[in-house]
Amino acid sequence: MLKSPFIKMAWRNLWRSPRRTLITISAISIGLMAIVFYFGLMDGMNSQTLENNIRGHAGHIKVYAKGYKKDPTLSKRIKEPGDILRILSEEPHILYALPRINAQGLAATGVKSAGVMIRGIDLKQEEKASDFKRYVREGIYDIPAGKILIGKDLAKLLRAGIGETLSLIVQAADGSIGAENYKIGGIFYTGEAAMDSSLVVMSLEDLRALTVLGGDVTEITVILDRSENTKGVMRSLEGRLDRKGLELVGWEELLAFLLAMQSLAEVFKYVPLVILIVVASLGILNTVLMSVSERTRELGIMMALGTRPSRIVFLILLETTLMGIAGVILGVTGGMILLTYFGDRGIDFSQWSEGLRTIPFHPTTIYPVIEPVSFYLATGVVFVSAVLSALYPAYKAARLRPVEAIHFA
Amino acid sequence: MESVKVSNLKKVYNEKGMPVEALRGVDLSVEKGEFLALVGPSGSGKTTLLNLIGGLDRQTGGNIFIEGREIAGLSSSELAELRLRRIGFVFQEYNLIPVLTAIENVEYVMLLQGMREKERRERALALLKEVGLEGMENRRPRELSGGQQQRVAVARAIVSEPAIILADEPTANLDSNTGAALLELMRGLNERKGITFIFSTHDPMVMERARRIVRLKDGAIVT
Numbered sequence: 001m002l003k004s005p006f007i008k009m010a011w012r013n014l015w016r017s018p019r020r021t022l023i024t025i026s027a028i029s030i031g032l033m034a035i036v037f038y039f040g041l042m043d044g045m046n047s048q049t050l051e052n053n054i055r056g057h058a059g060h061i062k063v064y065a066k067g068y069k070k071d072p073t074l075s076k077r078i079k080e081p082g083d084i085l086r087i088l089s090e091e092p093h094i095l096y097a098l099p100r101i102n103a104q105g106l107a108a109t110g111v112k113s114a115g116v117m118i119r120g121i122d123l124k125q126e127e128k129a130s131d132f133k134r135y136v137r138e139g140i141y142d143i144p145a146g147k148i149l150i151g152k153d154l155a156k157l158l159r160a161g162i163g164e165t166l167s168l169i170v171q172a173a174d175g176s177i178g179a180e181n182y183k184i185g186g187i188f189y190t191g192e193a194a195m196d197s198s199l200v201v202m203s204l205e206d207l208r209a210l211t212v213l214g215g216d217v218t219e220i221t222v223i224l225d226r227s228e229n230t231k232g233v234m235r236s237l238e239g240r241l242d243r244k245g246l247e248l249v250g251w252e253e254l255l256a257f258l259l260a261m262q263s264l265a266e267v268f269k270y271v272p273l274v275i276l277i278v279v280a281s282l283g284i285l286n287t288v289l290m291s292v293s294e295r296t297r298e299l300g301i302m303m304a305l306g307t308r309p310s311r312i313v314f315l316i317l318l319e320t321t322l323m324g325i326a327g328v329i330l331g332v333t334g335g336m337i338l339l340t341y342f343g344d345r346g347i348d349f350s351q352w353s354e355g356l357r358t359i360p361f362h363p364t365t366i367y368p369v370i371e372p373v374s375f376y377l378a379t380g381v382v383f384v385s386a387v388l389s390a391l392y393p394a395y396k397a398a399r400l401r402p403v404e405a406i407h408f409a
Numbered sequence: 410m411e412s413v414k415v416s417n418l419k420k421v422y423n424e425k426g427m428p429v430e431a432l433r434g435v436d437l438s439v440e441k442g443e444f445l446a447l448v449g450p451s452g453s454g455k456t457t458l459l460n461l462i463g464g465l466d467r468q469t470g471g472n473i474f475i476e477g478r479e480i481a482g483l484s485s486s487e488l489a490e491l492r493l494r495r496i497g498f499v500f501q502e503y504n505l506i507p508v509l510t511a512i513e514n515v516e517y518v519m520l521l522q523g524m525r526e527k528e529r530r531e532r533a534l535a536l537l538k539e540v541g542l543e544g545m546e547n548r549r550p551r552e553l554s555g556g557q558q559q560r561v562a563v564a565r566a567i568v569s570e571p572a573i574i575l576a577d578e579p580t581a582n583l584d585s586n587t588g589a590a591l592l593e594l595m596r597g598l599n600e601r602k603g604i605t606f607i608f609s610t611h612d613p614m615v616m617e618r619a620r621r622i623v624r625l626k627d628g629a630i631v632t
Contacts, residue, residue, distance in 0.1 A: 005513075005516075005520055009506075009508055009509065012508035012509075013508055016507070016508065297503045298503065298506060298507065301498075301500065301503060301504065301505075301506070302506065303465075303489065304463070304465055304492060304498050304500075305492065305493065305498065305517065305518055305521070305565075306489050306490065306491075306492040306493025306494070306518065306521050306522075307489065307493075307521060308485075308486050308489045308490075309485055309486065309489070310486070311521075401465075401466070402465040402466075403460045403465040403466040406465065406500065406503075
């Protein structure tokens with residue numbers, strides 16, 4: 001085909017009006033850079049929110065006794081978990097295996113009462129695995145014997161504050177009623193409504209004593225080195241744990257609602273891209289129309305010499321393709337520089353954190369990431385749109401009648 | 410065989426809603442190797458006749474034969490192909506593609522014909538030498554005088570050895586010396602290579618050198 005000489009012609013045609021060409025290339029590159037960075041920010045926020053939820057409470061995998069999922073009561077518990085914890089500690093990719101007890105109960109002050117979910121944890125281990133500490137807004141992140149942490153909304157409901165006494169009442173594992181008083185040592189706010197309004201956190205030992213659970217636990221929360229290893233680890237453990245009457249639940253099931261919300265939000269992520277495409281396409285369309293109009297006589301001469309209409313279209317699309325390539329290269333380079341720079345340092349959104357608090361376990365500092373799919377999609381769509389926006393002017397040029405074009409005034 | 414034959418050729422334009430008869434039933438035969446001038450005042454139809462013969466416009470009625478082939482029913486692409494292979498053009502102005510050098514302008518037609526790079530280059534260099542532009546191959550049109558640009562246009566027109574060259578007022582924007590030199594060049598090519606030249610002109614210099622003059626008035630041939 002007539003590639004090389006036509007490419008030369010197209011390239012030289014672009015520089016007949018350097019300012020116009022540079023403005024068009026800049027429009028493509030700046031727009032693409034902004035979109036690539038925006039996608040990186042959104043993808044970073046989503047993945048960090050997911051990671052915060054995993055690290056904050058859900059874990060990558062939960063180990064339960066069979067039947068606990070359907071009936072989450074103390075009767076369905078993991079007896080003497082030492083064996084299981086040993087198995088988990090030997091499994092590759094597992095960083096932490098955190099024994100926990102969950103129990104439902106009633107919390108009461110002298111004035112108010114509310115149904116609560118009480119969670120017993122080993123704070124020393126949990127501190128290494130989770131950054132729950134940063135969600136504690138009042139008091140201290142510590143649960144020595146007799147101290148508890150409660151959610152902000154629960155504190156408000158019970159009209160209780162730091163240092164005040166809360167009575168907790170549960171049905172114990174042996175059927176008796178367990179009741180004890182605890183001092184509120186800290187108040188947390190995660191943004192997740194259910195947790196903030198009903199979760200009480202205490203030490204594993206305190207809850208064991210309250211629920212008469214002995215050495216048993218109701219779940220083991222597993223934290224892995226990478227989320228991508230979840231399925232592999234579950235496959236590896238399933239057989240062995242199944243024989244011990246246990247089942248595994250992965251984070252995709254545990255955080256299904258969050259994932260669904262993020263999928264929905266993903267659609268809105270593309271709205272700025274659509275706006276950019278429309279605006280940039282109109283700009284390019286106008287630029288190419290002007291360029292074609294200025295060259296009407298020349299195009300007429302080319303047709304007189306025997307240039308087919310299809311080659312005229314090819315030439316004009318080639319010019320736009322070259323601008324598109326230049327714009328994409330610059331835009332991608334700029335976007336990658338921004339993503340790399342801020343990907344290391346993060347962007348602090350804490351001054352807007354009140355608004356961000358509507359998102360459970362939101363990150364206040366966002367580290368943009370480069371997700372290949374988003375990246376290639378944005379680049380591909382912008383490039384293709386740029387080229388397609390020249391179709392109409394190219395078609396108009398090809399439809400020129402040579403005699404009119406040559407004598408065009 | 411005749412290079413060009415037109416019979417009962419008609420062309421009607423629509424100008425501001427009013428029909429204008431640019432050609433009113435023209436009959437003309439041009440033999441191979443002729444050096445012919447179409448002469449007449451503005452509005453006589455000479456440029457229209459030239460445009461129709463060159464397939465740049467479509468007639469309203471009548472027939473046009475180029476080397477015995479009727480061109481009325483040809484598509485835009487077929488007409489482009491005909492112009493590429495069999496017809497050369499020299500226009501009054503804006504002949505050259507501004508972003509291409511002199512040699513690239515001459516090579517352009519051969520490029521469209523699919524000729525190889527080496528062969529293109531060799532022929533283009535030879536032709537530029539023949540039209541007296543040796544050493545100016547790499548100049549852009551803006552770096553050439555009007556006369557030099559027209560010489561490049563002539564080189565480009567003959568490069569594919571067409572059956573006919575149609576020249577629409579080629580000397581109109583040139584001074585008399587340059588115009589005369591250009592005409593001598595074209596006359597020489599006509600005599601040496603037997604290329605048919607048809608001019609549209611009201612330049613006396615062209616009329617003097619033409620071997621045959623066809624006069625038009627109000628869209629019809631008068632002599």
